[in-house]
Structures are given as structure tokens and as C-alpha cells.
Amino acid sequence: MASEIKVDTISENTSANGVTIDGVLIKDGQVDGVDVSAITDANTIKQVVYRESTTEYNRSSTTLEAAADFYILITPTSTTNKIYVEASMDVRNFSNTDGGYSLWYKSTDGGTTYSAVTNSATFFYATGNGHRQHYMNFHDTAGTTNEIKYLMYIRSWGGGTLVWNWQSLSSVTNEQLATFTAMEYSVW
Secondary structure (H helix, E strand, O other), X not given: OOOOOOOOOOOOOOOOOOEEEOOEEEEOOEEOOEEOOOOOOOOOXXXXXXXXXXXXXXXXXXXXXXXXXXXXXXXXXOOOOEEEEEEXXXXXXXXXXOEEXXXXXXXXXXXXXXXXXXXXXXXXXXXXXXXXXXXXXXEEEOOOOOOEEEEEEXXXXXXXXXXXXXXXXXXXXXXXXXXXXXXXXOOO
């Protein structure tokens, strides 16, 4: 037989102990020790920024180098929010080497200093004078409410010549776009 209790208020029996319902302690605006009083928009997208580039970069170096126009800027609204970054472009390999490698760096001081973003490295394979659409994405914790600049560093894997954001795919100049998107979201 099912029982049901209908009340408007549950009050604690012993002062300052809270109320436990099915093993969950509710006490002083917290649920199991987590302050829930200020939660108004958990798990929501806060902002999305987007930019495009038609800049083409030729690289044969196996040393990571900044691709100055492959970046995205975002100013987080909270230090604890997450940032999702994605980018896409066509990359042409003009040799028989293995392909290329990219790694994202982050600056929170206007681009004076950068540090590598954890889990943002991407390797792609395109040999034999071929090309591939290169997709990159990662998640990061904002850690600041200052503007963040995410900047892509690129290199050849094996020393062959790569053209990042290859513009000669068709007869139309600047038809190929490198696209960059950053999305700030909250997680509870």
C-alpha cells in the first residue's frame, strides 16, 4: 500500500540538524553539503563566438609554430565555467610524409604569455600529396573572467610541406574557410 504525505513545510525536529529524506541531507540552503541557493541556470550555454580565416600557412618545420590568424577570443562570465573550442580547415600535404600536428595555447593577459591547453593536441594523417579536412576540438576550464585568446600552433609531422587552410582547392580564391568556434557553458 502506497502512502503519501502532503505538506507545505518540513521543519527539522532537532535544531541545526537539517532534514534527511531518503539519505539526502537538506540543511541551511545546502543539499548533501552543496550550496544550491544560488543555482539559477545550471548546465546552460552562456555564449558562443565564431570567426573565420582565409589565411593560408605553409609549414615544413617539425617545430610547433604559432599560426597567428588561427585563433578565437572569448571573455568568460565565470571562472568555473567550461569553454568548448572547435576548429575546422582543409590541410594539404605536398609530400609523402605522415601528416601534421596541432596544439592549442591559451593566453589570459592579452597575448603576452601563452601556455599549452591540456588535451588539445590533434594529429592528422594525409600522405601521398593528398588533403584532408582537419577537425580539432577540446574542453577547457575558464579559470578567469578576463578575455581568453586560444591560439593554434601547427607543425609538419615528418618534415613534409603542409598547407594549412589550403586555398587552392577550387578556382575561387578564398573559398575555403578555416572556422573557429568557442562556447562558454556552465556545469553544475
